Amino acid sequence: MISITAVTKRYGPVVAVDDVTFTCEPGTITGFLGPNGAGKSTTLRVVTGLARPDAGGATIDGRAFAELPNPARVVGTLLDASAMHTGRTGRATLRIAATMAGMPPSRVQAVLDAVGLNGAARRRVGTYSLGMRQRLGLAQALIGDPSVLILDEPANGLDPEGIAWIRALLRDFADQGGTVLLSSHLLAEVQATVDHLVVISAGKIVAQGALTDLLTTTGLIVRAADQTALRRLLTQHAVPFSAYSGGALRVDTSTGVDATRLASLAVRAGLPLSELRPADDAGLEELFLSLTSSGASAGNPASEVTR
Amino acid sequence: MTTAVRAQPMPRQQLPPISFARLLRAEWHKTIDTRAARWLLAAAAITTIGALLIPLLFPHNVAQSRASYVTWAGLGLTRLLPVVLILAMTAEWSQRTAMTTFTQEPRRARVLTAKIVTGLGISLFAACFAFLAGQLTAAAADAAGRNVAADWNWPRLAGCAVFIVLTGTIGIAFGAWLHNTAAAIVTYFALGAAFNLFTIPALEKVGSWVNTGQTYGWMIEGKWGGHGAQIATSTLLWVALPLTLGLVRTLRREVR
Numbered sequence: 001m002i003s004i005t006a007v008t009k010r011y012g013p014v015v016a017v018d019d020v021t022f023t024c025e026p027g028t029i030t031g032f033l034g035p036n037g038a039g040k041s042t043t044l045r046v047v048t049g050l051a052r053p054d055a056g057g058a059t060i061d062g063r064a065f066a067e068l069p070n071p072a073r074v075v076g077t078l079l080d081a082s083a084m085h086t087g088r089t090g091r092a093t094l095r096i097a098a099t100m101a102g103m104p105p106s107r108v109q110a111v112l113d114a115v116g117l118n119g120a121a122r123r124r125v126g127t128y129s130l131g132m133r134q135r136l137g138l139a140q141a142l143i144g145d146p147s148v149l150i151l152d153e154p155a156n157g158l159d160p161e162g163i164a165w166i167r168a169l170l171r172d173f174a175d176q177g178g179t180v181l182l183s184s185h186l187l188a189e190v191q192a193t194v195d196h197l198v199v200i201s202a203g204k205i206v207a208q209g210a211l212t213d214l215l216t217t218t219g220l221i222v223r224a225a226d227q228t229a230l231r232r233l234l235t236q237h238a239v240p241f242s243a244y245s246g247g248a249l250r251v252d253t254s255t256g257v258d259a260t261r262l263a264s265l266a267v268r269a270g271l272p273l274s275e276l277r278p279a280d281d282a283g284l285e286e287l288f289l290s291l292t293s294s295g296a297s298a299g300n301p302a303s304e305v306t307r
Numbered sequence: 308m309t310t311a312v313r314a315q316p317m318p319r320q321q322l323p324p325i326s327f328a329r330l331l332r333a334e335w336h337k338t339i340d341t342r343a344a345r346w347l348l349a350a351a352a353i354t355t356i357g358a359l360l361i362p363l364l365f366p367h368n369v370a371q372s373r374a375s376y377v378t379w380a381g382l383g384l385t386r387l388l389p390v391v392l393i394l395a396m397t398a399e400w401s402q403r404t405a406m407t408t409f410t411q412e413p414r415r416a417r418v419l420t421a422k423i424v425t426g427l428g429i430s431l432f433a434a435c436f437a438f439l440a441g442q443l444t445a446a447a448a449d450a451a452g453r454n455v456a457a458d459w460n461w462p463r464l465a466g467c468a469v470f471i472v473l474t475g476t477i478g479i480a481f482g483a484w485l486h487n488t489a490a491a492i493v494t495y496f497a498l499g500a501a502f503n504l505f506t507i508p509a510l511e512k513v514g515s516w517v518n519t520g521q522t523y524g525w526m527i528e529g530k531w532g533g534h535g536a537q538i539a540t541s542t543l544l545w546v547a548l549p550l551t552l553g554l555v556r557t558l559r560r561e562v563r
Contacts, residue, residue: 045562049409050406071412071413077407080406084404087341099333100408100411101411
């Protein structure tokens with residue numbers, strides 16, 4: 001279990017992470033999603049004790065990272081696959097990690113098998129592709145047989161087959177009670193992998209919850225040939241709406257407006273509608289773009305969508 | 308799926324801490340298992356042997372004694388030994404492995420201590436190597452008919468050993484302080500060159516306290532008497548000071 005509480009981190013005048021709070025439960029995979037530079041890596045470095053927060057803190061199984069007697073036995077980390085000594089072989093890299101974690105030498109072979117790097121274990125890391133370094137980094141994270149995994153952009157550099165493989169590996173890890181926190185800036189990458197989603201933009205959390213909840217968006221998509229008339233009609237009847245892709249509008253149904261009411265309003269105004277449907281197929285991408293687009297106000301998924 | 312990825316739901320925070328012996332083992336591997344380190348160690352062995360050719364080939368210019376041979380071996384060895392140790396200290400930052408190391412052991416002072424102890428160990432090992440190489444070469448020269456005095460000049464032999472270890476320690480200190488491999492190596496050699504300024508008469512007095520080229524020269528020659536304070540001062544300046552700065556910097560620096 002990972003708890004992150006009110007973490008704020010500044011670099012000079014820049015607030016890299018702004019009051020970030022969320023938890024990751026055992027048995028689940030949490031996706032930490034946000035565009036590049038949103039504060040994902042900084043948050044993960046605060047969690048792993050590599051950076052000091054200006055406010056707030058984080059715990060792993062109830063303890064601050066720096067207080068874990070042997071962190072690798074509790075939490076495996078892969079924060080940057082390119083942060084490896086290029087002049088060392090893959091096997092030597094893992095042997096050092098195993099030595100520090102107090103694991104037997106046989107563990108090196110076990111994790112090499114697990115990530116499929118056996119053939120390259122005697123080669124220097126400098127000759128590895130980014131995908132191979134990701135695999136080695138994951139092997140390093142697994143070396144202490146941890147119950148928590150913290151991975152920063154683990155799918156970076158992996159081919160589609162590799163992404164499917166890491167997805168299965170993490171699913172299996174979580175299904176056996178493990179806690180996984182992984183970051184990504186690519187939505188498609190996490191959509192099929194995670195149970196929970198935490199979306200960060202410009203240092204702030206803009207949405208979080210179970211993937212299924214976030215996918216079920218309330219609202220109606222309504223479209224008319226005469227868009228201006230439709231906007232006027234909705235404004236007239238005080239129906240809240242926002243722009244949706246392709247010139248359609250998304251109507252906020254939390255105020256009690258439903259499809260019947262919208263249809264009757266349109267009929268009475270003599271305005272033919274070309275589309276009227278629930279917005280539940282809006283999809284995560286729509287959500288992601290709306291949440292992280294510039295100008296989107298925090299916590300308001302219904303704000304203007306920019307494509 | 309293999310057992311390698313089986314997660315353990317049971318609490319693990321109560322496991323014993325990482326023992327210092329384990330940190331030492333890890334640091335020892337790190338120091339010698341990279342390609343660069345192996346080449347440098349091999350090169351240091353070659354410069355040692357190369358330096359031994361000097362008393363061997365110029366018997367009329369170089370004193371033919373056991374201690375002299377050992378001194379030459381020590382001088383050859385210390386050309387590259389500090390570089391090996393600079394590399395060992397800076398790799399975490401230049402190769403960015405600090406990210407793994409300090410998540411595996413967040414108590415950074417322990418890691419740094421293990422690095423320093425490992426570096427001292429390698430320096431001691433190097434001193435033994437120089438002693439053996441010097442003795443063997445002297446014995447060989449003696450056996451070949453040259454008259455090599457078996458003077459066991461202990462202040463001198465001890466001076467040579469301390470010289471090797473302290474020279475290695477300067478490498479350790481510069482690496483610990485500067486974190487950047489290129490910067491540490493350049494600074495180390497540039498400083499050695501700058502010490503030549505202390506031959507200017509006006510600076511000689513200062514030099515006798517800060518120039519390790521001079522103070523450690525007394526040490527190698529076994530002239531401990533009267534120079535203890537000067538040797539100690541130059542060591543404080545070039546070993547203790549950068550090492551302290553390095554400790555502070557390592558504890559505070561954020562890993563990115």
